[in-house]
Amino acid sequence: MGKGKKGGKRMSRKQLQERLQTFFSSQGNRPLSFREIFRALKLDTHPLKMLAIDMIEEMAWDDFLVKVTDSSYKLNTKGQVQEGTFLRKANGKNTFLPDDGGTPIFVSERNSLWATNGDRVKVSFMARRQHHIKEAQVIEILQRKKDQFVGKLRVGKDFAYLITPENIFASDIIIPKRKLKGGKTNDKAIVKITQWPDAEHKNLVGEVVDVIGQTGDNDTEMNTILAQYGLPYVYPKAVEEAANKITGEITPQDVAEREDFRSAFTCTIDPHDAKDFDDALSIEKLDKGLWQVGVHIADVSHYVTEGSVIDKEAVKRATSIYLVDRTIPMLPERLCNFICSLRPDEDKLAYSVIFTLDDEANVKTYRIVHTIIRSKRRYAYEEVQQLLEENGVVDGTGEPAPVPKNGEYKGENAEQLITLDRLAKALRKKRFEHGAVKFDREELHFDVDEKGKPTRCYFKRSHDANKLIEEFMLLANKTVAESIGKAKKGRKAKTLPYRVHDNPDPQKMETLRQFIVKFGYKVKTEGTKGAMARSLNKLMDETEGKPEAKMIQTVALRAMMKAKYSVHNIGHFGLAFDYYTHFTSPIRRYPDTMVHRLLTRYAQGGRSANEKHYEELCEHCSEMELVAQNAERDSIKYKMVEFMADKVGETFAAHISGITSYGIYAEIDENHCEGMIPMRDLSDDYYEFDERNFCLRGRRHHHRYQLGDAIEIQVAGANLEKRQLDFSIVE
Helix, strand or coil: CHHHHHHHHHCCHHHHHHHHHHHHHHCCCCCEEHHHHHHHCCCCCHHHHHHHHHHHHHHHHCCCEEEEECCEEEECCCCCEEEEEEECCCCCCEEEEECCCCCCEEECHHHCCCCCCCCEEEEEECCCCCCCCCEEEEEEEEECCCCEEEEEEEECCCEEEEECCCCCCCCCEEEEHHHCCCCCCCEEEEEEEEECCCCCCCCCEEEEEEEEEECCCHHHHHHHHHHHCCCCCCCCHHHHHHHHCCCCCCCHHHHHCCEECCCCEEEEEECCCCCCCCEEEEEEECCCCCEEEEEEEECHHHHCCCCCHHHHHHHHHCECEEECCEEECCCCHHHHHHHCCCCECCEEEEEEEEEEECCCCCEEEEEEEEEEEEECEEEEHHHHHHHHHHCCCCCCCCCCCCCCCCCCCCCCCHHHHHHHHHHHHHHHHHHHHCCCCCCCCCEEEEEECCCCCEEEEEEECCCHHHHHHHHHHHHHHHHHHHHHHCCCCCCCCCCCCEEEECCCCHHHHHHHHHHHHHHCCCCCCCCCHHHHHHHHHHHHHHHCCCCCHHHHHHHHHHHCCCCEEECCCCCECCCCECCCCCCCCCCCEHHHHHHHHHHHHHHCCCCCCCHHHHHHHHHHHHHHHHHHHHHHHHHHHHHHHHHHHHHCCCEEEEEEEEEECCEEEEEECCCCCEEEEEHHHCCCCCEEEECCCCEEEECCCCCEEECCCEEEEEEEEEECCCCEEEEEECC
C-alpha cells in the first residue's frame, strides 16, 4: 500500500493520461465508475484521485469518453460521423438526435444543409471550441421526412410565396406563378418542394398541390390543421366507390353461422351527436341469480377484407380523428355510419363477448362468438344518466340505485339499465381494489354554431352513464387479450396486438414525491405495480377538494408513460391488467380490426400470425394515434383563440396551469381557455426556472409563481394564425 502511495505521488499528468487512455481502450464499451478506475490503476491518494476525475472530464469534453452518469464514463466508440434525426426549431436552435437515443447535439442554421424537421441525416461532429457546447454539421440528408408544406400564399407581380406558420425556413418558399393552381393572396395551400437549396441555388422552390381555401374560413382552417399533419381531409374516390358497392345484405348463411341475439334486450349508449355506433350491450336474466351480458361490437372485418382498397386506406389512416366540429373517419361514411354501425331496429352483424355474471359481477363463464343482433333502443348518455338519477343514483358516489319501495324502477327499460349500472359499479370497484389508477380526467368541449364559430367553452365530466359503458368495454378488451395471451404451460402465446402501458418513469415519480412532500403527502416511487398504483390512488383521494389537487394531479400525470400498441405484452399499468387489447372500436381504430381478424383466424385453427409484420402495424398505429391527438389539440387551440378573439383587453380570474423556462401558462377559471404570459412580460424581477418544484422564482424580491397559483390575467392578444393566446398578469 505504501509503495502504491509513493508511486501515486510521483505519477506525472502525462503518465496518468496515458494510463487512463490505455485502461478505457482495453475495456471496450463498458461503463466504468470512478471507484473501479481508482482500484484498477491503484490511485490511492486524494490528490491523484482528484486529478484523475479532472482528466476524465476533459477526455469526455474532447469526445474520447462518453459520460454515462455523474460518476461513470465509457469509451466513445461511435466515431465522428453518425446517423440520426434532425429536429428543426423556429428559433434556430436545431438539434441532431442520434439513432441510439443519445444526448441531442446542437446544429446551427449555417450547418443544417437545409434539413427539415424529422429528416434522417448524417452528421459530422465539429472540433470542440473551448468553453463551447458540442456541435454537429449535417453532411448528408439520407431521407426527407416530407416534401409538402402548408401555409398562406402571397402572390406578387412576378412570383408567389408560401409563408409557413412555423417560420421554420430562413426564407419563404418561392412558387412560379404558372404553378399556383389558381391560388390567390391569403389562400391556404399545400405546396410540394420541387427544388431544395444547394451550392448553386439558395432558395426553396415549390408548386401548389392543392388550394385549401381562404384564410379565416372555418372549413379552410380545420382542413389546414389536418394538412399540416399530413392527414387526409377528403376521401379517395376509389375507396368511396368500393364502399358504395357493399350492399350490407345479411344472407341466410351469415345467420346460420352466428349466434342469434335479436330477441335479447339490446341497446347502444353514446354521445347525443354520435353516428357511428361501435358497441351495444345486451342483458338477460338467468336462473340462480345469474345474468347474461353481451358486449356486441360492429363486425367491421366481415365487410373490410384484408388487402382490399378500403383496408389499405384504413391502414394508412389507422384511426378516426375528432376535431372540435367534425369527425374525419377511418372508414368511408357508408360503412362507419350505416352498414357497420349498430343502428336501432336494424339487423346487424357483430363480434361479441358473452359473459355469465353473478350479482357481484364475478365472471362465471364467457365466450367470444360471431353474432347477429338487433338494437332495441339508441340511448344518449344524458338519457341514461337521467333515468339512473330518477331512481336514486347519486352521480360519482359509486353507489348503485337503491331497491325501489314498490318493487319497480321508474322509466323505460329501467330494470335492465339499472342492473347494467350496478354490475358496472361492482366491476369498477374491483378494478380499483386490484390497483387501477384513479385519474378522472375532464375534457374541454365547445358548442359551435352552424358556421363553426364557438359560442361556449366548458369542461365535460364523465358521469355514471359513461362509466357504465366504459366498464363493460374494459372487461371485453381484457377478456379477449387473456383468451390469446394466457397460453397453456409450455406453449407460446399466439401473436396479438396488445394495448400496453409501462410503469411510471422512476425519475418523474421521484420528482413527484419530492414535490408533494411540501404539502404533507407521500407516494411510493418503487415496489410492485399494484403497490405504486394504490399509493397514487390514495394520493388522489387525499388531495380531492383541496386547492392543490389539480396541480398534484398534473404532476402525477406527467410521471405516467404513454400507452401504445405492441405484440410484446408488458401489461397495462394504469388499468392494472396483465393482459389488455383493443377489441371494442373497429369502426374508428385499426388495431381493433386487426384483433378481430386474428381472433377469427385462431378460432378456425389458424397458425400464429407473423409477429414482425404485426409489430410494424402496431408501431404505425401508435404513431398515427399521436399525430391525430396533436391535430385534435390544434383544433382545440384554434377554437380557443377564436372564442377569446373579441375579449382582448378583458380581465379574468385564472390559475397557473404550466411553468416553463420561457413563460407561464394560465387557464381561465370561467371558460378553461389557456394562454401564455411570456417571460419578457415579468419585468418586476429576474426570474429563474425551478424545474423540480414547477415554479419561477424572482432573484431579487424572491416572488414566486407556482403551478396551481390563482392569478388575475388580462387577454393581451389572440393570434388565430399561430393559434396562440397571449395573457398579461394584472398586478
